[in-house]
Amino acid sequence: MLEFLNHIDTQLFIFLNGIHSPAWDRIMWWITKTNSWIPMYAIIVGYIIYKYRWKAILTLLFIALVVTMADQISVHGFKMVFQRLRPCHNPQLRSIVHLVNNKCGGQFGFVSSHAANTFGIAVFLSRLFKNKKFIIFIFSWASVVSYSRIYLGVHYPFDILGGAILGGGIGFLSYFFYSVALQKISKQLN
Numbered sequence: 005m006l007e008f009l010n011h012i013d014t015q016l017f018i019f020l021n022g023i024h025s026p027a028w029d030r031i032m033w034w035i036t037k038t039n040s041w042i043p044m045y046a047i048i049v050g051y052i053i054y055k056y057r058w059k060a061i062l063t064l065l066f067i068a069l070v071v072t073m074a075d076q077i078s079v080h081g082f083k084m085v086f087q088r089l090r091p092c093h094n095p096q097l098r099s100i101v102h103l104v105n106n107k108c109g110g111q112f113g114f115v116s117s118h119a120a121n122t123f124g125i126a127v128f129l130s131r132l133f134k135n136k137k138f139i140i141f142i143f144s145w146a147s148v149v150s151y152s153r154i155y156l157g158v159h160y161p162f163d164i165l166g167g168a169i170l171g172g173g174i175g176f177l178s179y180f181f182y183s184v185a186l187q188k189i190s191k192q193l194n
Contacts, residue, residue, distance in 0.1 A: 013162040017091055020154050020161065021102050028155070029104045036118065036152040044145070048129070059186060063132065066182040070128050073178070074120035074171045082166070088114035092157045103157040116159045119167025120174070122146035127175030128182075 034040050053060045090113035092101045126146040130139040150168060153159040 009162070013160045014091075014097070017154060017160045018097070018100065020151075021091070021157050022100075024102045024155065032152040032155040033104050035149055036156055041145075041149075062182070062185060062189070066178055066185075067125065067128060070124040070171075070175050070178045071121050074124040074174050075117050077174070078115050078117040078120040078167060078170060082115045082170070083110070083112040083117075086114045087112050088160075088163075090158050090163075091160055101157040102155075104155075107156070107158075109158045113159050113163045114166060115170055116150065116153055116163045116167035118153050119146075119150040119159075119164045120171035122149045122171065123168040124171035124175040124178070127172045128179050131176070131179040132182075 049064065052063050056063050089111060090108060091097050092103050092108035093111055093113075094101075123146045126142045129142050133139070146168070150164045153164060154161060
């Protein structure tokens with residue numbers, strides 16, 4: 005069964021990674037970079053400070069916690085445990101992987117830290133804001149950033165799926181504990 009899933013994952017990767025062009029190479033390279041999204045992060049942080057006032061510090065601490073947990077668990081709880089080679093490090097695929105700017109990243113790829121981080125943020129913020137348009141936007145953002153990792157040749161689709169599930173779970177649980185903390189603080193203030 006595991007061999008069958010690996011075969012499907014590899015074939016899907018080869019298909020998706022094989023759809024590329026010089027223009028999309030530049031776009032996907034930009035999309036995958038964390039710094040590219042600083043203006044979006046600044047707007048979200050500004051909105052949180054504006055809307056939540058005294059709760060903003062707690063809210064921003066929980067968002068930082070989501071990213072830290074998603075990042076660290078994806079590396080130490082998955083990549084270093086499963087040690088699944090990234091497609092660009094796989095000797096059987098190296099010659100056919102479309103690699104942009106000759107950047108492959110670390111040796112192991114399951115699960116994707118980009119997917120874990122972005123989906124963790126997306127789930128937490130979607131629970132926080134509960135705005136349909138924002139939810140569509142933030143999950144589209146997480147999906148595009150995650151897909152860029154396949155396009156760039158550094159992750160298999162199941163790496164992305166695993167990272168999205170991990171990050172989504174962390175975002176959901178973090179929001180639950182955030183809600184509990186807010187209730188306790190509100191009771192103490194009243």
